[in-house]
Amino acid sequence: MWRLWRADAVRALEDPKVVSSLPRYVGILKGKFLPRFVISRHVPAEWGPESSEEELWIIHNAALMKMDALTRDLDSGIIHPDELGNPPEKSLLHLKARIGECIMRSCRLCERRCGTDRLKGELGFCRVGTEFRVHSCFDHLGEEPEVVPSFTVCGF
Amino acid sequence: MRILKSGRISLGCNFACIHCQNWEISQQFADGTVCGEREIAALVDEARRRGCRNQNWVGGDPIPHIPFWLRVLLWEKEKTPVFFNTNGFYSTEASSLLRGIVDIYKIDFKYGSDTCAEKISGVRGYWKVITRNLDRAKQHGELLIRVLLLPGHLECCLRPIVSFISDELGPETRVNLMDQYTPHWRADELPELRRRLKPDEWERAIRIALESGLKNIIT
Numbered sequence: 055m056w057r058l059w060r061a062d063a064v065r066a067l068e069d070p071k072v073v074s075s076l077p078r079y080v081g082i083l084k085g086k087f088l089p090r091f092v093i094s095r096h097v098p099a100e101w102g103p104e105s106s107e108e109e110l111w112i113i114h115n116a117a118l119m120k121m122d123a124l125t126r127d128l129d130s131g132i133i134h135p136d137e138l139g140n141p142p143e144k145s146l147l148h149l150k151a152r153i154g155e156c157i158m159r160s161c162r163l164c165e166r167r168c169g170t171d172r173l174k175g176e177l178g179f180c181r182v183g184t185e186f187r188v189h190s191c192f193d194h195l196g197e198e199p200e201v202v203p204s205f206t207v208c209g210f
Numbered sequence: 211m212r213i214l215k216s217g218r219i220s221l222g223c224n225f226a227c228i229h230c231q232n233w234e235i236s237q238q239f240a241d242g243t244v245c246g247e248r249e250i251a252a253l254v255d256e257a258r259r260r261g262c263r264n265q266n267w268v269g270g271d272p273i274p275h276i277p278f279w280l281r282v283l284l285w286e287k288e289k290t291p292v293f294f295n296t297n298g299f300y301s302t303e304a305s306s307l308l309r310g311i312v313d314i315y316k317i318d319f320k321y322g323s324d325t326c327a328e329k330i331s332g333v334r335g336y337w338k339v340i341t342r343n344l345d346r347a348k349q350h351g352e353l354l355i356r357v358l359l360l361p362g363h364l365e366c367c368l369r370p371i372v373s374f375i376s377d378e379l380g381p382e383t384r385v386n387l388m389d390q391y392t393p394h395w396r397a398d399e400l401p402e403l404r405r406r407l408k409p410d411e412w413e414r415a416i417r418i419a420l421e422s423g424l425k426n427i428i429t
Contacts, residue, residue, distance in 0.1 A: 056261075071426050075384040076352045079314050082291045083263055089291045090351065091283045094310045114306070121310050147283060150307050154277030163304045164224035164273045165339045182222045182274035186282075188245045191253055193262055198354065198386055198428060201314075204293060205257035206266040207250060209275040210222030 056195050056203045066199035076200060078129070087129055096138045097121045097146040107156045114153060117146040158184065182210070222270030225297050226332035229360075229397040232270075247278060251285035258288040264314070266293045273300045276307055283311065298343045299333055305346050315347035316354045322370030326363060330400065341374060348379055355379075356386045359415050362402030368415055372422035386428040387419055 057064050066072050067080050081087040099117040101110055127133040157163060158172040170178030177183060187210055194206040223230075254265045267279055273296060283292075291313040298317040300308075308315075319340060321327040327336030347353050357371055375383050389412045397403040407415075419427055 071384065075382060075426055076314065076354070079264075079291055079352055082289070082313060089289050089313055091286075091292060091311045092289050095284075111306075118306075118310055146310060147280065150311065151277070151280040151284060154280045154307060157303060157307075158277055161274070162301050163276055164271070165299045165301050165335070166224055166333070167301060180222055180224050180270065180274045182270075185244045186247065186250065186275065186278035187222070188243050188250070191250075193257065193260075194266060197266070198384075201264065201266070201293060201316075201354075203262045204264050204266040205254055205262040205290070206268055206295075207253075208268045208270075209272065209278065210270045 056193070059195055060199065060202050062199040063195075063202045069200070072200045080200070081129075088135060090125070091147060093125050093128065094121055094147040094150070095141040095145045097124060098142040099144055099146050099149040101144075101149060101152070107153065110149065110153050110156065114146070114149055117149060121146055222274055223297075224271055224273055224299055224333075227395075228330055228399055229391070229394050229403055231392065231394045247281040248285045250278075250282045251287075254282070254286055254290055255288045258290040262290070264291045264293040266295055268295045271297050271299075273297075273304060276304060280307070280311070297331075298340045298347075299336065300339075300343060302342075305343060305350075309346075309350040312347075312351050314352050314354055315350075316356065317344060317347060318356050318358065319344070319371050319375070320358065320367070322363075322367035326367055330360070330403070341378070344374075344379060348383075353379065354384050354386070356388060358388045358391055359407055359412070360391055360403065361405055361407050361411060364411060364415055364418060368418055369422075372419045372424055376423040381423040381425045383424070384426045384428065385419070385424055387415060389415070389429075 067083060073080050078087055082089055097117050097120050099113055101113050128135065160169045161172055161178055166179050168178040170176045172184055189208040189210045191207045194204040195202050197204050269275065272294060292311060293314045293316055294308060294312040295316045297320065320331065321336055324336050327333050355375060357368065359368060375385060389407050391407055393404055416429060
């Protein structure tokens, strides 16, 4: 149905201005590349239950370097996605999720850096707590042609 | 949506734009629905299977929701690119968490001066943060910039914005120039924000953007 409303979106992935500025995104949609988060699940990361946030960041940054190399190899075709095998039990993505939890203890996600302890139930400027409150989810047709239809989740 | 005592709206956002267009979003979900990460992951997967091109993380602003989204991604089965739809006012820590996750950084470049940013959106030190994050977004993924033109802010805001994009990020950067500003919420508190953009301002805006050297403008 969206093809009727947004004929420009149908052609967008062939538009030279889209392809030149968002080549990897277009490649993902054409099955040529993997989204980054999928690759991050294939980068192993090990940490212990006692690891401090500082230690987690060190492990994270080392894993990111490995991910950059893996992404390069996948994108250039040196490694085929089928060769990735099963993802490890603990990956860079799991580590990111773990650090995300830690940060909520003294929230520094936005540049206000208000330091709110969201895990204790405190609310900072944005008043987002520990639950994912969703206002709406819908197929957005009003974005840039290469973006639509876009599955939009409005959290608040 | 909750209207706080201060008269500020809270939609899970780190900005407090006086022209916020989301203040009138339907009241029926006033408190939102609390969603589990597996549930959202299943919805994203279904959406991809029916042809949606990406998962669009929006708020308010998605910045405070990053921890939830990281957990959602752990459950997703389809290969759905991540479109991070943000005002760009996030910390270096958030930037590190987003690196290796986000495919397209869609950043609103709103102001060309800290004074305008503070006056209209209630944030301090805007320019340094937004330009740092734009630089990083370009290094860590692909970049799409939106510029909502505000009436009376072409010289103070649009001009430095397009110069920065063209000079620092490159003239090929994809920029969506948007003329649909409409006064919402408390916009009448600032005289210049009480009206829509005039046709001659729109033409001037396009001229300013082209003069800066930008070559990939969506109008």
